[in-house]
Amino acid sequence: MSSTLEPQGVKTVATCPLSIEINGHPRQLEVYPWTTLLDLLREQLHLTGTKKGCDHGQCGACTVLLNGKRINSCLTLAVMHDGASLTTVEGLAKDDELHPMQAAFVKHDAFQCGYCTPGQLCSAVGMTAEGRANTPDELREQMSGNLCRCGAYPNIVAAIEEAMPATREQLARNSKGEGQ
Amino acid sequence: MNPFSYTRPTGIDEAVGLFTPDSRYIAGGTNLLDLMKENITHPEHLIDITRLPLKDIEETAEGGLRIGALVSNSDLAWNARIEQQYPLLSKAILAGASPQLRNMATTGGNLLQRTRCYYFYDADTPCNKRQPGSGCTAREGLNRIHAILGHSEQCIAVHPSDMCVALAALDATVIVKGIGGERRIAFADFHRLPGNKPERDNTLAEGELITAVELPAEEYATHCAYLKIRDRQSYAFALISVAAALQLDGKLIRSVRVALGGVAHKPWRNPQAEARLVGRPADKNTFGELADALLVGATGFNDNQFKIELARRAIVRALSDAIEGAA
Numbered sequence: 001m002s003s004t005l006e007p008q009g010v011k012t013v014a015t016c017p018l019s020i021e022i023n024g025h026p027r028q029l030e031v032y033p034w035t036t037l038l039d040l041l042r043e044q045l046h047l048t049g050t051k052k053g054c055d056h057g058q059c060g061a062c063t064v065l066l067n068g069k070r071i072n073s074c075l076t077l078a079v080m081h082d083g084a085s086l087t088t089v090e091g092l093a094k095d096d097e098l099h100p101m102q103a104a105f106v107k108h109d110a111f112q113c114g115y116c117t118p119g120q121l122c123s124a125v126g127m128t129a130e131g132r133a134n135t136p137d138e139l140r141e142q143m144s145g146n147l148c149r150c151g152a153y154p155n156i157v158a159a160i161e162e163a164m165p166a167t168r169e170q171l172a173r174n175s176k177g178e179g180q
Numbered sequence: 181m182n183p184f185s186y187t188r189p190t191g192i193d194e195a196v197g198l199f200t201p202d203s204r205y206i207a208g209g210t211n212l213l214d215l216m217k218e219n220i221t222h223p224e225h226l227i228d229i230t231r232l233p234l235k236d237i238e239e240t241a242e243g244g245l246r247i248g249a250l251v252s253n254s255d256l257a258w259n260a261r262i263e264q265q266y267p268l269l270s271k272a273i274l275a276g277a278s279p280q281l282r283n284m285a286t287t288g289g290n291l292l293q294r295t296r297c298y299y300f301y302d303a304d305t306p307c308n309k310r311q312p313g314s315g316c317t318a319r320e321g322l323n324r325i326h327a328i329l330g331h332s333e334q335c336i337a338v339h340p341s342d343m344c345v346a347l348a349a350l351d352a353t354v355i356v357k358g359i360g361g362e363r364r365i366a367f368a369d370f371h372r373l374p375g376n377k378p379e380r381d382n383t384l385a386e387g388e389l390i391t392a393v394e395l396p397a398e399e400y401a402t403h404c405a406y407l408k409i410r411d412r413q414s415y416a417f418a419l420i421s422v423a424a425a426l427q428l429d430g431k432l433i434r435s436v437r438v439a440l441g442g443v444a445h446k447p448w449r450n451p452q453a454e455a456r457l458v459g460r461p462a463d464k465n466t467f468g469e470l471a472d473a474l475l476v477g478a479t480g481f482n483d484n485q486f487k488i489e490l491a492r493r494a495i496v497r498a499l500s501d502a503i504e505g506a507a
Binding site: 036080 | 230280
C-alpha cells in the first residue's frame with residue numbers, strides 16, 4: 001500500500017520529520033515531502049474515514065479540520081503542517097457518543113452511499129465555527145465545496161440546520177476547555 | 181507527483197536567496213499541487229513560505245491597507261476593515277472557489293493562479309502556454325470559456341481569479357521582493373496579455389516573491405457591486421464577471437471603475453473610457469457607453485460569441501446594482 005508514497009524517480013529524497021496532533025493524539029511521523037495530507041491519513045496512518053474523491057479539490061470528500069478550519073486534505077502537503085492540530089471524521093465522536101452533526105445526519109437520512117459524508121460532516125462543523133451561515137441559502141452556498149452525487153442535499157441541509165446550535169455549543173465548550 | 185526536495189525558511193530574504201530556476205515557492209498550494217499532480221508543473225524543489233512573517237493586514241501611512249501575501253482568502257474576505265472599507269474585494273473573493281479552498285489559498289497565490297483552459301491542463305494536447313511553440317488547441321477546440329479580448333494567435337486563455345478583478349478595479353499595488361530588492365508593481369502592469377509569450381502570466385522576474393498587496397485609501401465602499409455569471413450558481417469559474425464601483429455627486433458620476441473577469445488573460449479595464457464618464461448622469465445609457473468602450477475589438481471563437489453581449493449586459497447591470505449600494 002505504501003509503495004505509492006515511495007520515490008518513483010531515480011534520485012533519493014530524504015523523508016522529513018512531522019509532529020502533528022491527530023484527533024487529540026500527538027504523532028511523531030516521517031513523511032516524504034510529496035505526501036499529501038490525505039495520503040498520509042489514508043495510506044500511512046490507515047485513517048480511511050477521510051475519502052479520496054477527485055483528488056483535485058473539486059468534490060470536498062477529503063475535507064478535514066486543520067487547526068479548526070476546514071480544508072481539502074488532497075491539496076496540501078503533510079510536511080507543511082508541522083505543529084498543527086488535525087481533526088478528521090474519526091475524531092468527531094466522543095467514544096460512543098456521536099457528534100451532534102453525525103447524529104443529525106443519521107436522523108435526517110442525510111446520505112445514500114455515504115462516500116461524501118465524512119467530508120460533509122467536517123465541512124459542516126467547520127462552517128459552524130466560521131459563524132457566517134445564518135440562513136438556509138447561506139448554508140447552501142457555504143456548503144458548495146462538498147458535492148453529493150446521490151443528491152441527498154435536502155436532507156443534508158436539514159441535518160446541518162438542526163445540528164448547528166448544538167455544534168456551536170460544543171465548539172464554545174471546547175475552546176473554553178483549551179483556555180483553562 | 182514527481183519527487184522533489186523541500187525546505188521551510190523563516191525569513192523573507194532567506195526564502196528569496198534559496199530560489200533556483202527549478203524551484204517553486206509554495207504557500208496555500210491549492211493550485212500548484214493540482215498542477216503538479218497533472219504533471220503540468222514539475223519543480224525539483226519546493227520552498228515552503230508559509231512560515232514567513234507575511235500574515236498581517238495593516239493600515240498604510242496614506243490610510244489604505246497593506247495585505248500580507250500569506251493572508252488567506254477567507255481571512256481577507258472576512259476581515260472587518262476589508263468588509264467595511266473595501267466590500268467589493270470581500271464580495272469578489274467570496275464569489276470564488278469553495279470555503280475549503282479559500283481557507284488555504286493565499287493573497288499572493290491567488291494572483292499567481294494559472295488559467296483553467298482545458299488544453300493547458302491536458303498534457304496530451306498542444307498548448308503554447310504549457311509548451312511554448314506547440315500550438316493552441318483551444319482556438320479550434322472547445323472554447324466556450326475562453327477570451328474575447330486581448331487574445332493572440334498563440335493563446336486565448338483567460339485569467340481565472342475573481343479576487344484579481346476587484347483588485348484591478350480598486351487600483352491595488354503588488355509589492356514583490358527579489359534578490360535585487362523590493363519593487364512595487366501597479367496592478368494593471370502585474371498580469372500581462374499573452375502576445376507571443378503566453379507561457380508568461382505576469383511580469384514577475386524569476387525568483388521574485390510577492391510580499392504584499394496594497395489598497396489605496398479611496399472610497400468605493402458605498403457604491404460597488406461584484407457580478408459573476410457562471411454555469412452554476414456556486415463553486416464555478418466565471419464566464420463573465422464584473423467589478424463595478426462608483427463615486428457619485430447626486431445623480432452624476434464623480435468617478436467610475438469597471439474591471440472584467442473571464443474575458444481576457446488579465447482583468448480588463450479601460451481607464452480612458454472611465455474618465456470620459458466623469459460628470460455624466462449615472463444611468464443605463466451612460467453605462468452602456470462604457471460597456472461599448474470596454475468591449476471595443478472584442479472577438480469570440482466558435483463557442484464563446486455569446487460572451488460579448490453577455491459582458492455588455494453584465495456591465496450595465498453591475499453598475500446599476502452598484503448605484504443601489506454595495507451588492
